[in-house]
Amino acid sequence: MSWKNTQSSFGMVTKILHWVLAIGVFVEFGLILYRDYFLEPKAALVPFLIGGVHKPLGVTLFFLACLAYAWRLRNTRPKFDTQMSALETRVAAVVHTSLYGYLICMPLTGWLMSSFSAKSVDMFGLFVMPAHLLEAQKETAEWFHACHHYLAYLGFALVFMHLAGIAKQTFLRQEAVVARMLPWEESPSRLRTVRSDLRSGVVIRETSRS
């Protein structure tokens, strides 16, 4: 398996970064939903969930997202499946690029919100991100909080469109699209061929001959 992308498949670096970022974003949302729906606003666990996990994980995701985007710019992009119409291909490309934008802007607005409130980010006890590089400004912090809040809705919409597109390809068109992103999947295009051969009866004829 190649580390780099090729014309027909994603490389290992893209795949690993994709899943770390995807799981990270789900964890970030999960922490907020847990805080908002399962904890008392003043519960002792809240500072740990936000300051101890949400913030340092978010800063880590920010750097990984920058790395993933830089890697994408320097790599070939595998072609989309041919069964997609020109419009679907265009929409998928726009959603993917927007997801990268989201993965960079979401943590950045959180980080700026914290910094303009003069709050540092303790990176899991390993080191502290430069605490007060920016002067505390209440209005600016509130503005970035609003951005962080509204970007969360945009993120829901983008992830929904991303997953809806994948579900359509997988269930309606019977394409092994998820396999394109699976790190242990060597040759997703072979999987797709086997499936379409099975549908047209080619594999069955070959099996009955032997």
Ligand code: HEM
């Ligand atoms: C991909 C990364 C991130 C995601 C998906 C994310 C998601 C969210 C969401 C959905 C909220 C609730 C927003 C609201 O309704 O007010 C929130 C709140 C918050 N986020 Fe993030 N966040 C990320 C990164 C960060 C980073 C890097 C920081 C700071 C260094 C941060 C700091 C905060 C704080 C302090 C709150 C609580 C605001 C409050 O309720 O007072 N976030 N985040």
Ligand code: HEM
């Ligand atoms: C269970 C959840 C997810 C699944 C099954 C999934 C699956 C996939 C697959 C199969 C592709 C490749 C599409 C193609 O064939 O070209 C892809 C691409 C992508 N996904 Fe996801 N994804 C998930 C969640 C997420 C999340 C939460 C994010 C970010 C917030 C995300 C961001 C991206 C991006 C940016 C790409 C484009 C990669 C590139 O072309 O460089 N995904 N995803």
